[in-house]
Amino acid sequence: PALRSAYASGSPSATLIELAPGETIDDFDLLLRLGRGAFATVFLARQKSMQRLVALKVSADQGAEPQTLAQLDHENIIRVYDQRLIPERSVRLLYMQYAAGGTLGDVIKRLSNIEPSKRSGSLYLKIIDDILDDRGESHPVDSNIRRQISEMTWIQLVCWIGTQLAGALDYAHRAGILHRDIKPANVLITIEGVPKLADFNISFGSRLDGASAEAELGGSLAYMSPEQLEACNPQHPCQASDLDGKADLFSLGIVLHELLTGRRPFDDTAEGIHRGNQLERITALRLTGLPDDFQQNLCSTDDCGFGEVLQRCLAPDRKDRHQSGVELATALDLCLQPDARNLLCDSTTRWKALVRRWPRASFILATLIPNLITAVFNFQY
Numbered sequence: 001p002a003l004r005s006a007y008a009s010g011s012p013s014a015t016l017i018e019l020a021p022g023e024t025i026d027d028f029d030l031l032l033r034l035g036r037g038a039f040a041t042v043f044l045a046r047q048k049s050m051q052r053l054v055a056l057k058v059s060a061d062q063g064a065e066p067q068t069l070a071q072l073d074h075e076n077i078i079r080v081y082d083q084r085l086i087p088e089r090s091v092r093l094l095y096m097q098y099a100a101g102g103t104l105g106d107v108i109k110r111l112s113n114i115e116p117s118k119r120s121g122s123l124y125l126k127i128i129d130d131i132l133d134d135r136g137e138s139h140p141v142d143s144n145i146r147r148q149i150s151e152m153t154w155i156q157l158v159c160w161i162g163t164q165l166a167g168a169l170d171y172a173h174r175a176g177i178l179h180r181d182i183k184p185a186n187v188l189i190t191i192e193g194v195p196k197l198a199d200f201n202i203s204f205g206s207r208l209d210g211a212s213a214e215a216e217l218g219g220s221l222a223y224m225s226p227e228q229l230e231a232c233n234p235q236h237p238c239q240a241s242d243l244d245g246k247a248d249l250f251s252l253g254i255v256l257h258e259l260l261t262g263r264r265p266f267d268d269t270a271e272g273i274h275r276g277n278q279l280e281r282i283t284a285l286r287l288t289g290l291p292d293d294f295q296q297n298l299c300s301t302d303d304c305g306f307g308e309v310l311q312r313c314l315a316p317d318r319k320d321r322h323q324s325g326v327e328l329a330t331a332l333d334l335c336l337q338p339d340a341r342n343l344l345c346d347s348t349t350r351w352k353a354l355v356r357r358w359p360r361a362s363f364i365l366a367t368l369i370p371n372l373i374t375a376v377f378n379f380q381y
Contacts, residue, residue: 017041017058017091026084026093028056035185037199039063044135047095054081057094062086066094066237068200071175075170078188078198086232099196101189104133106182107257116261121152128193142189142295149193155306156336158260161195163332166195170325173245177216180243182251184258221278222268224285226316233279246318249328253313260306265290265314285370287316304335336376 019041021030028045031053035042040059047054055078069080079097086093110127111119125146129139129325140146165187172179177198179186179200186199219228225247229237266285290311308332315321322328 008198017060017089018233019043019058025058025091025259026086028054028095029095030056037185042365044098045095053098055098057092057096059092059094060143061087061090061092065200066092068177068275069094069096073170074168074171076164076194077172077195078196096198097196099188099190099198100132100135100137101128101191101193102183103188103189104195105184106131106253108262109188111329112262116154119154121149121154122155123154124157125193128191130191132191137191143192145192145194155260155304158256159304159306159332161259162252162256163329163336164195165197165255166249166329166332168325168327169245169248169252170329171195173248173325178243178245179248179251180228181219181223182248182255182257183220187255211343219251220263221282223251223254223265224282224286226283227318229283229286230280233283235280244318246321246323249313249322249325252328253310257310257314265294267291290314292346305359309335 001251002038006137018339019025019030021032021043023030027047027049028043029048030043030045032044033041034044034055040057043056043058045054045056046052066083069078073079078099081095081097083095084093085091107124107127110130111123114123132139149157149160165182169179169182177200181199182197188198190196217348221229224232228243228247228251230236231243254264254266257263266282268282268285277346282364294307294311312321312331312345313328319339322331
């Protein structure tokens, strides 16, 4: 249950529409069920009027996901085409870009029996190709992006995926939109291996007319930040309106840890606990901080600063985390460039620490002192 999306107590309940591959609804022939969640079922469908394949999300007609997605145009966010409503059945059909490579959740599942030392970018592409085979899809032709991925180590690939998703979240946050349900199943993969955010079913767009942060608050407990867990707990004074983009970045940190190691950093597996007690327990785990074996779980391959980036991403206090998606994306990108990171993030050299603490003053001094020396020399000469 902690892995599935759900509304918080008091929010509207979701109604699943029972359909199966082979059926037709409105303008769409249903070909294959791609996924099924608490709120909707997603099919690979053929849109008859346009003669194209689309991902068709069939759900109850509630929420503002179509309006939210319509505001977003980013290479790492699934593009929505349009929606159709069937009032007599209270059904919404949201059709969008089809990403044939499965989800990040599919990738993690297929990696479960593979040792971390044997994982690589080329294995990631092989998993995508296997998913394409399972769906009867053709393999893509060779491309620059696939060649780049094939040369990556596993930790480089995880950093690269994190950079793409952090950039997408930064774009959404600047548009006033919080995703609120970041998890592997909501990250779709193209045949090229590019990750794309999807499923904004319980997102909140502050710029939508009539939008309310509390209206459809929910998410997947195992990937929630402590403040989002508190907002979902009716016993806690924290409100949905108190959440900001750092809650999404916390969830992304959990996803990246799971992608790297095959497990999440917090043990949320206790069974048979009442929901209220479960919220309290999971929240306490987040607020206690990362477990002592955190660095060990990241594998011995972490020599590029990725562990430090994740530790900050998963800090209990929002003030200690990366303050924006672009800040997190930059930190992850530096992990892909160890020489540049050592220069900018060396915590053992005092002058570099001073430069990081006072960058503007350091820049002025670095510019001013050589010019003063040159001016004195010129004057004396």
